[in-house]
Amino acid sequence: MKRSLRTIAAFGVAAALVAGASGCAANKQITIAFVMGAESDPFFQAMKVGAQAEAKAEGVKLIWQGDASHYDVATEVPIVDNVIAQKPDGLVLIPTDPDGLQASSDKAVAAGIAVANVDTHVTDLSKVVTFITGDNTDGGAKAAKAIADKIGYTAGKTYEVVVGLTSATATTNVARLEGFKAAVAASYPGIVIKDVAYSASNPQTASSNVNNWLTKYPNLSGIFAIDGTNASGAAAALQAKGLTGKIALVGYDAYPANVDLIKAGVFTALIAQDPAAEARLAIKTLVDYIKNKKSPAQRDVVIPNVTLDAMTSASDLAKYTYVATK
């Protein structure tokens, strides 16, 4: 029931978005469909800003779709199928699951649609024109460094750290955790990752997880909140417990609310991606490919993540803070 329920909801949202997008149609125009994870996630909102700007600059029609709030393969598959039926020239796909979206991606390619992956990718990238992502592995490593700096890491001592995730399979989550673990193993062997837990896209759940950890690990040194949802929840939990600044909290994604909390000392650091830049590059590459039938020199492009902390200049903070669509 859960699955079909989400599917129906996804169709409703999809239909509404199609209706909205069709207003700017013109003859023989290139159409690029953009299917992302969850409309409610500011990360994708920021991506939408970039996608809209680039679509306008290139003079292409943009079909922007995705589930309203569930980052879930069950809702995404029917949305992609629906988009393929509209026969766009190109498809920018953010697969919520590498295997789950493989068939849909292949189907699009078979229908003559040029496919790009952004942020996350399908398992088999061979038919994908380009894969553009923030360097999530490096972002995870940056998070480890930020925590180590904050707790004044000293070799020989042990430190307890936990990681709040949204799901066990989202490739960004997986890559960030891998990068985090690798950096810890290489440079900060005294940091022990005690636990991970999942928020299922709900910041209240993320907050609850942190609360339980605070009881379970009275000597907790740091928390890595692996995405915006977990960052919001963890920040609230620490503020409520009066632990602001006492436990190193490194979050991900530059929600304006969370950027403000760097100044307040709640976040030790935020690792920020540049989703707008990823979206712009994806659309530009696809349009090039469709017009000139030429693959990009390099299929996989990595856009580095940045660390935002108390030392970051105001202009950089402003530059990387996610902006909502108008």
Next chain:
Amino acid sequence: MAGEVIYEVKNVSKRYGSVVALDGASLKLHAGEVLGLVGDNGAGKSTLVKVLSGAHDADGGELFLDGKEVRWHDPRQALDAGIETLYQESGLAPHLTVSQNVFLGREKFVKGLLGKLGFLARKQMEEEAHHDLEAVGIAVPASNRSVSQLSGGQRQAVAIGRAVSWAKKVIILDEPTNHLGARQAGEVLQIVKAAKAKGLGVIFISHTLPHVLEVTDRVVVLRLGKIVKDAPTHLFDGDTLVAMITGTITELPSEKKSQ
């Protein structure tokens, strides 16, 4: 014996999609009278009952209560006007207790502010429900038992008891002896007679024709949504009633003679 006309139906029609359930039916019910309503399965008896009780809006026709035209949009209006109905299909809520069913729609509240907020006087209603059902003359189960735990006959008894104890003008009983054993059916007939003695108008529907002949003053025969006969009970016997219902005769022998 029978008094004034209290409830009158003029030319009522009702269709369900393409099915014509009632086709220009008219009848008069007097105070202190028991009117038998008979007809084959699907003749339209229950449909007429629902129009009379306000459960259904008729497509056409008029209703008069005490000579004044009335229109029901909701059973509440008919209830408030003193018309009680026992429906053929269960009119009880199985998950509620006996007393909750008896008082449903007419609850008693505790005194004071809580009462104004709708808090119920449960004990009082349980006692009164028991008392009322007893007064009607039915062996009643405990007031706080859930209706779903009662036998079919016990449920029927509760439903009849509720209708009779609340009725002020008219009681409509759609197959009240359903589910009942011979003794309990006899009790129901006594209840009908008692209601008549109190001056109420009673509409009595049954397929058990001896009951109809025993308890009613007048018989109305419905066939395919039309009223085909309306005559005093004493003009019928078992055979003529069956023949009239099935349509093998259209006139009573007595009527022929009198012509």
Next chain:
Amino acid sequence: MTDSKQTLSVMDRARSLVGNQTSLLILVMIVLSIVFTAFSNGTFLSTGVFANILTDWGGYILLAVGQTLVVISGGIDLSVGSTVSLSSVVAGFVMVKVLGLTAELKGVDAWGVLFLAALISIATGLVVGAINAVLINVLKIVPFIATLSTFGAAAGLAIIISGGMPMQGPSDFSLINPVRIPGIDPLVFDTGLFSPMVLIMIIVTIVVGLFLHKARFGLYTYAIGSNAFAARAAGINVKKHTAKIYLVSGALSGLAGFYAYVRLGSGSPSSGTGMELYAIAATVIGGASLMGGIGRMWGTALGTLILFTVQSGLLMTGVATDWKQIIVAILIAAAVAVQTLQKKNGAR
């Protein structure tokens, strides 16, 4: 024949236990607590964990309470989770964008505006409830589809209003922190179980519970779910009462949205994501029947408590939280099985 007598009394005892949903749920709670305590080296059995379970309980209970009313009346309300998102976002929007307030406003100073936020949240929930009522009563759409539409619409609106991002505004985190009894050293014995917000949720639950079990409002709710025709025939305005039920469910979801706002210090468009399913699960585990006519507020309160005992317990024992969904599924199946058993027993 002492033997058969013996068996009978054991059977009877088992039956009366099953027949009493509340004691069964309490038993489940106790068993879960023992298991989690054993597998967490005792860390589960602490005030901090129970306080957190109660904090989670507070976030979900009003959705479950509203759902209980709806389910008893024979309906379903899928819109409650989205209503939490929407009402928390609207509260944030009014405070931040309309009144121009910021997160600088903290603590007791924020109480006045937070009270306003609570009213705004409830009003937002009422609007969603009113739309549900119109879809169901006037357009005659079945509740499942009607509330599925508002589920999608409210989620979408929450994103549009917030721009997809949490709106941080005035806050007082002490409202969501457990209050300790003064004079008792928390290091010796931690008395901090209930936060002010949780206490408010408990009070609201009790009040709605009283209306469900002691007042006409509840009687009509059961009557409609039990036999809608009988309810109408008894003179109940079924449409009006159904509308009231969805309005109450909407208002309670709105208040839960305010709870989410206070808990996060911001109005987040994903604060209600997925909550509807847990609200329905809690209601069913608590013994309500999706066929209508059956359900108890006590059961729902305990069902919700069990859900979050499982959530916290799994985290404390270090079992992957993926297990949560599986355990919840088992609990739902068990609850339905118990219901079927009770029906059989009742028929005897």
